[in-house]
Amino acid sequence: xxxxxxxxxxxxxxxxxxxxxxxFLLPALALYALxxxxxxxxxxxxxxxxxxxxxxxxxFIGLDNYVxxxxxxxxxxxxxxxxxxIVLSLAIQIPFALGLAVLLNRRFPGRxxxxxxxxxxxxxxxxxxxxxxxxxxxxxxxVDTGLTTVGLGALIQDxxxxxxxxxxxxxxxxxxxxxxxxxxxxxAGLQGIPREIEEAARxxxxxxxxxxRHVTLPLLGPTLRVSVFLSMIGALQLxxxxxxxTGGGPLNATNTMAIAMFRAGFEKSQMGYGxxxxxxxxxxxxxxxLAYQRFVLRRDVEGAVTAYNG
Amino acid sequence: MSRRLRSFGALGALAxxxxxxxxxxxxxxxxxxxxxxxxxAATTAxxxxxxxxxxxxxxxxxxxWWHITTGEPGKTIFQGFADAYMAAHPNVKINLTVLENExxxxxxxxxxxxxxxxxxxxxxxxxIMAAQADAGMLKDxxxxxxxxxxxxxxxxxxxxxxxxxxYGVPWDMGMIGVWYNKxxxxxxxxxxxxxxxxxxxxxxxxxxxxxxxxxxIAGKDKWPSMHIWTYLLLRGGGSKALTxxxxxxxxxxxxxxxxxxxxxxxxxxxxFQAGYxxxxxxxxxxxxxxxxxxxxxxxxxAPSVQNDQSTSKKGLGADLGWFPFPAITGGxxxxxxxxxxxNGIAVGKNASPEALDFLKFISSPENANKINxxxxxxxPVAGTAASVTDPNLQAVLAGRDxxxxxxxxxxxxxxxxxxxxxxxxxxxxxxGASTPEEACQAITTAAAAQ
Numbered sequence: 001x002x003x004x005x006x007x008x009x010x011x012x013x014x015x016x017x018x019x020x021x022x023x024f025l026l027p028a029l030a031l032y033a034l035x036x037x038x039x040x041x042x043x044x045x046x047x048x049x050x051x052x053x054x055x056x057x058x059x060f061i062g063l064d065n066y067v068x069x070x071x072x073x074x075x076x077x078x079x080x081x082x083x084x085x086i087v088l089s090l091a092i093q094i095p096f097a098l099g100l101a102v103l104l105n106r107r108f109p110g111r112x113x114x115x116x117x118x119x120x121x122x123x124x125x126x127x128x129x130x131x132x133x134x135x136x137x138x139x140x141x142x143v144d145t146g147l148t149t150v151g152l153g154a155l156i157q158d159x160x161x162x163x164x165x166x167x168x169x170x171x172x173x174x175x176x177x178x179x180x181x182x183x184x185x186x187x188a189g190l191q192g193i194p195r196e197i198e199e200a201a202r203x204x205x206x207x208x209x210x211x212x213r214h215v216t217l218p219l220l221g222p223t224l225r226v227s228v229f230l231s232m233i234g235a236l237q238l239x240x241x242x243x244x245x246t247g248g249g250p251l252n253a254t255n256t257m258a259i260a261m262f263r264a265g266f267e268k269s270q271m272g273y274g275x276x277x278x279x280x281x282x283x284x285x286x287x288x289x290l291a292y293q294r295f296v297l298r299r300d301v302e303g304a305v306t307a308y309n310g
Numbered sequence: 311m312s313r314r315l316r317s318f319g320a321l322g323a324l325a326x327x328x329x330x331x332x333x334x335x336x337x338x339x340x341x342x343x344x345x346x347x348x349x350x351a352a353t354t355a356x357x358x359x360x361x362x363x364x365x366x367x368x369x370x371x372x373x374x375w376w377h378i379t380t381g382e383p384g385k386t387i388f389q390g391f392a393d394a395y396m397a398a399h400p401n402v403k404i405n406l407t408v409l410e411n412e413x414x415x416x417x418x419x420x421x422x423x424x425x426x427x428x429x430x431x432x433x434x435x436x437x438i439m440a441a442q443a444d445a446g447m448l449k450d451x452x453x454x455x456x457x458x459x460x461x462x463x464x465x466x467x468x469x470x471x472x473x474x475x476x477y478g479v480p481w482d483m484g485m486i487g488v489w490y491n492k493x494x495x496x497x498x499x500x501x502x503x504x505x506x507x508x509x510x511x512x513x514x515x516x517x518x519x520x521x522x523x524x525x526x527i528a529g530k531d532k533w534p535s536m537h538i539w540t541y542l543l544l545r546g547g548g549s550k551a552l553t554x555x556x557x558x559x560x561x562x563x564x565x566x567x568x569x570x571x572x573x574x575x576x577x578x579x580x581x582f583q584a585g586y587x588x589x590x591x592x593x594x595x596x597x598x599x600x601x602x603x604x605x606x607x608x609x610x611x612a613p614s615v616q617n618d619q620s621t622s623k624k625g626l627g628a629d630l631g632w633f634p635f636p637a638i639t640g641g642x643x644x645x646x647x648x649x650x651x652x653n654g655i656a657v658g659k660n661a662s663p664e665a666l667d668f669l670k671f672i673s674s675p676e677n678a679n680k681i682n683x684x685x686x687x688x689x690p691v692a693g694t695a696a697s698v699t700d701p702n703l704q705a706v707l708a709g710r711d712x713x714x715x716x717x718x719x720x721x722x723x724x725x726x727x728x729x730x731x732x733x734x735x736x737x738x739x740x741x742g743a744s745t746p747e748e749a750c751q752a753i754t755t756a757a758a759a760q
Contacts, residue, residue: 054423054447138593160585247531250587267730268727
């Protein structure tokens with residue numbers, strides 16, 4: 001690319017190149033603009049109106065929908081629930097997946113079977129997993145009878161009905177669904193680490209913890225950072241599992257931003273307000289993504305970009 | 311010079327080309343619209359020996375019909391209506407789209423946002439239908455149904471009218487009441503269904519002491535308990551007070567708070583089934599259908615859903631009974647006032663005369679009797695009561711026909727935003743998370759934001 005620019009242009013070469021480039025870009029660009037950029041702009045536009053989705057777009061109310069969103073107790077619960085899932089995912093789900101990946105990276109009989117078993121939940125659709133769990137978690141159903149059988153009947157809770165614990169229940173179901181995905185990602189990362197480096201460390205006298213702490217973990221960094229990133233974005237967009245198991249209830253206890261948006265738009269026919277919530281959710285996602293790229297992923301991305309420019 | 315000339319020439323050629331294109335465009339358009347007609351004449355000719363002069367009426371017409379009767383036998387019966395009509399009118403093609411309730415609502419909303427509406431689609435009348443009519447998505451069928459509208463129960467018909475115009479036709483209209491398990495009542499030593507709210511509360515205690523869950527509700531779906539609250543409001547405050555609250559948007563009234571206090575009396579008895587906070591309506595129906603809970607306050611569809619959701623798929627059978635919601639002693643409302651509603655078919659803005667003719671066909675006594683006989687609903691078509699054979703549904707029908715006042719389900723009579731606020735506010739009462747004052751204030755606030 002740079003060599004092309006350095007060469008004195010003949011007056012025809014550059015435009016022709018540009019035409020070729022834009023011709024090849026056009027289809028992808030048009031689709032991206034039509035299905036990604038335009039809807040975002042539209043949502044931002046709708047969010048400035050009070051609109052039920054059917055009538056003409058006439059009732060302009062400025063930023064009132066955004067003011068309403070931050071005064072809405074249900075939406076504030078939604079934001080804090082999303083943040084809670086992010087924190088719990090990073091604190092529990094990913095370390096758990098990492099531990100399993102390290103275990104399954106060792107050689108032992110039946111390793112492939114275990115990998116398959118742990119990855120299986122991820123293959124299930126969210127709706128099916130949600131329905132199965134809500135059936136199992138019903139009072140006097142599988143989970144409760146199971147606990148009673150092993151003598152832990154005292155631990156039984158109204159898993160999906162008690163507003164104090166329902167969010168933890170939901171987090172457990174999400175983790176069950178997604179730990180296998182992160183485990184596979186990390187496992188792939190682990191397998192990319194050359195054995196010689198670990199061996200060299202061991203020969204130099206490092207113990208198992210030392211090897212993991214100072215060799216494996218740093219080399220697993222890029223994979224781990226991508227895993228964390230996907231987990232955060234997934235937590236922000238949380239919808240399916242919650243919708244199927246609790247519908248955001250009881251009493252908004254498991255509300256998430258995506259659920260608040262869906263309910264405003266499709267249940268209450270407040271398309272303007274729903275669009276405002278969608279924009280807020282989008283900005284949250286964008287902010288997290290940009291900040292993460294800027295401060296965390298830069299090390300990984302930089303290499304790729306430099307190579308491209310060079 | 312030559313260069314400039316050439317570009318002028320090119321421009322001229324371009325202009326001719328554009329003209330030619332647009333010319334040919336309009337030229338081809340005319341035959342294109344005629345093409346289907348000729349094709350139709352050709353295809354219908356062998357089937358019906360009718361002469362070609364009848365071509366206009368025999369032109370093929372497609373009718374889009376969306377309904378939500380996903381269960382049997384209703385699904386087959388609706389398909390049967392379409393098949394019978396298509397057999398009699400070979401030029402009409404009725405395309406059925408059968409959707410699950412929630413999926414239907416979402417799909418209809420997105421379709422209407424794109425400016426389209428199916429010809430015929432499921433409707434509950436009330437506030438949502440009014441919003442659709444305001445948006446110009448519905449067809450005013452007042453004149454079209456004038457010749458046969460008197461064959462349908464006027465109260466049921468009025469649910470599908472808005473600002474004096476008819477936009478749809480009901481095929482099912484019933485009344486909410488209390489469905490109960492006779493065997494569990496007998497076990498608890500209750501000899502007759504309660505006639506007053508105080509008796510009802512006493513019976514709840516008796517049922518609880520006999521070791522069953524007295525009442526099933528659905529905390530996840532919210533609306534089942536909302537109907538209990540509406541009845542308490544209607545019985546205590548009366549139909550006029552309720553109508554005033556809906557119209558004024560001021561729910562900070564004594565009648566509203568009194569209804570909330572009656573709910574709290576019920577909640578204090580801890581009468582609900584295990585897991586009621588997170589139960590959806592299917593789970594509620596299952597606990598009644600499996601004989602675990604003794605009562606539910608529900609509409610005419612309750613028996614079929616109980617059967618469907620019960621482990622045996624047969625429900626309670628002869629043990630199932632129905633009684634009207636009890637009266638409140640000293641309350642302003644009549645014991646014969648009801649909360650009701652049902653299912654109907656709304657007519658989309660571009661519906662053809664064939665679609666309306668099919669609607670009339672569905673509303674014929676012959677087809678209404680099929681709806682009744684299959685326990686799909688209670689047809690509002692006059693003279694079809696005899697085809698209701700189930701004694702419980704006969705009781706519901708009797709209640710409907712002698713109702714002194716009929717309030718459409720509150721979450722459907724009002725706008726979607728209001729309905730949602732009413733459901734949220736009332737379920738909070740039943741889950742013990744709100745005071746009556748807070749509930750009434752929440753509904754008033756939602757009304758003010760309209």
